Amino acid sequence: MKLRNDFKKILKSNAHYYGLTINKDDEIDDLMFKIINYKESIFTKSSYHLNYSKHFLKQLENLPKKYNDYLDNILNMLKNGDLNVNKFLTKQIKTTSFYDDFRILWGLYHLHIEKLIKGKAFSERSNYLLILYKNNSNIYLVDIVEHREPDLWYKKRFLEIIDNEWSDLLPVLQGTSGSDYNEKDIKLYRNSNINTVINVNGKAVMSTINGISTNGTPFQYVRESLYMKITLEKIEKYFQIDTAIYPHKFFYTFIKHENKNFYVTKNNGVSKQILIISLLEDSSYIKEIKINFDNDYLSMLFDNTISYVEKLF
Numbered sequence: 001m002k003l004r005n006d007f008k009k010i011l012k013s014n015a016h017y018y019g020l021t022i023n024k025d026d027e028i029d030d031l032m033f034k035i036i037n038y039k040e041s042i043f044t045k046s047s048y049h050l051n052y053s054k055h056f057l058k059q060l061e062n063l064p065k066k067y068n069d070y071l072d073n074i075l076n077m078l079k080n081g082d083l084n085v086n087k088f089l090t091k092q093i094k095t096t097s098f099y100d101d102f103r104i105l106w107g108l109y110h111l112h113i114e115k116l117i118k119g120k121a122f123s124e125r126s127n128y129l130l131i132l133y134k135n136n137s138n139i140y141l142v143d144i145v146e147h148r149e150p151d152l153w154y155k156k157r158f159l160e161i162i163d164n165e166w167s168d169l170l171p172v173l174q175g176t177s178g179s180d181y182n183e184k185d186i187k188l189y190r191n192s193n194i195n196t197v198i199n200v201n202g203k204a205v206m207s208t209i210n211g212i213s214t215n216g217t218p219f220q221y222v223r224e225s226l227y228m229k230i231t232l233e234k235i236e237k238y239f240q241i242d243t244a245i246y247p248h249k250f251f252y253t254f255i256k257h258e259n260k261n262f263y264v265t266k267n268n269g270v271s272k273q274i275l276i277i278s279l280l281e282d283s284s285y286i287k288e289i290k291i292n293f294d295n296d297y298l299s300m301l302f303d304n305t306i307s308y309v310e311k312l313f
Helices: 003-017 028-041 054-061 065-080 083-088 101-106 157-165 183-191 219-245 306-312
Strands: 049-052 108-112 128-135 138-146 197-200 203-206 251-256 262-267 272-277 287-293 296-302
Touching (some): 003 028, 003 219, 028 219, 049 065, 054 138, 054 157, 065 083, 065 138, 083 108, 101 108, 128 157, 138 157, 157 197
Parallel strands (some): 272 296
Antiparallel strands (some): 108 128, 128 138, 197 203, 262 272, 287 296
C-alpha cells in the first residue's frame, strides 16, 4: 500500500505552502517535526483574550512613547486575530533547523515591538521585546524587556512572574524539589539536550515544559509523529485481509479533504469503501463503526489522540 507515500506528499505540500525548506530525503518524521515546529511558533487563532500581569503594566509605564504606540498596534492584532502579528516574531521561524529555546524551555514567546512594514515578511528588529505566554485562546502578557539583555531566553524570572500572577499555569511536579540553576546552567543543559527540574518560587517545574529527546527534538513532536504513523499502520492492517485475498482488485488512495479529514478510498470495481480518520479534538480512544450507505461502507477509525496532527493543516 502507498498510504505512507501519499501522506508524505501531503506533508511536503504543506511545508511548501508555509515556505519551509525541505530536503529530498526527508521522511515523515522529518516533515512532521518541521511543520509542527513552525505551527507551534506562530499565532493562528482568530482572536485572543489578553491577560495583563502587574509587572507588565509597570514596565509599560517606562516604555518610550513611540514603542507604546507600536505595542498598542500589536496587542490590537492579537485581540482581533490579525495574523500580521506573526511578522513581529523572530525571522528564524522559517528556518527548519531552528528550535526556539524560549518557547521550548518555558512555553514563552517574544515579539519585537516595532512598526508594521507593508510588503515585508517581518518587521525590523527592535530594542524592546514583548514577552508573553500563550495557552489556547488566552495570552498572558508577562514582561517588556530590552533585546540586548544577555542569556535572556534562559532566565527563569519570567516563570516567577507567571507563578505570582497565574499560579495554575505552570506544570508543577509533585513530590520532588527543583534545583536553583542560573541562566548559564540552564543554557548549558539545554544545549546538551538534558531535561532539568528547576525551582520556581519553591515549586518544582520542568525547565523544558514538554521535554526534549537526546537529539534535541521536543517529545511533543516525536509523540505526534508516532501517533500518526501508528494510525497509518492501523489503516493498512484494516485492509490487510482484503488485499491478501484479492491483491489485484483493490486500489488505495490517501487524500486530504478541505474539511481537514483524511480519506482513504478503496475501489474493487463493485463497491467503494471509504475510511475516514476524523481529526476530532477529544479523540482519545479507539473506535470503529461501520455504516451501510447506498451499498457503500463508511468506516470511522478514531486513533489515540490523532487530533494532535490537526495542527499540521
